[in-house]
Amino acid sequence: MRADAKKNRDHLLEVAGTAIAEQGADVSLRDIARRAEVGLATLLRHFPTREALLDALLRTSFDELATKAGELEASKSPEDALAVWLRDCVACATEFRGVTTLMAAAIEDVESALHVSCVTMRAAGARLLVRAQGAGVARTDIDGTDLFALIAALAWLGDQPSLAPRADRLFEVVASAILTNTGS
Incomplete structure (x- = not known):
């Protein structure tokens, strides 16, 4: 270029x-x-397309989250790695208002410009989740798709002016429900 x-x-x-x-x-x-x-x-x-623009905006952040997941795997305990990555992921998803709906749709639509970025991010979170589950510190009845949905739900809270003040507390509630060995 x-x-x-x-x-x-x-x-x-x-x-x-x-x-x-x-x-x-x-x-x-x-x-x-x-x-x-x-x-x-x-x-x-x-x-x-709008999706192509959003993909260009989000791809760098999503790629950074995928890279960070690998770094956290190497440097943090399983529960700390997952908790840190979850918080960063929710922050990324709330940076641009209204993208959570598009992300949720893109994960299922292989034709979407956002699909690959969302799948990459979901896979990174799934690896951290599986690691935490293997260590016995995370629920075993959820998977990477559930984790992606919870991230979208938490990010959606941040998009709602009347609920945004509760977002941090509700993040802690959800994190403590996922991580069974902490009082997050």
Whole structure:
């Protein structure tokens, strides 16, 4: 990619990230283009669909979460690794308002631009969960798909103004329900 094209793409991502954080995942693409001071055609040339734009925004964070899962496996106890990763994952999912619904749909839709990123993140969490289950510190009646759903539910709480103040406490409730050997 040419340097100027990369600069334009990065600028579009920065503007889109701000717009989605403020207005949610269904923000108008035309509004994003206007804020970035480019035409809609320019935005669509870089990101032909809303999902492609969201994938570009989220992929880096999801890849970092997958990498962090591996680092946590090597450096933390099973329960600490899972708890830290869960908190980081929920924080990532709440960074951009309204993406949890899209993530939940994308995990099942192999045609979705977000599918691979969501599957990668789910697999990373599943590895941490299986490790904690093997150590006897996590419920054995849940799997990676359940964990992904719980992350989405916790992130959804953060998107709801009336419930957001309860999100941290409810995270602790859910974490202590998953991790059987802690009082998280």
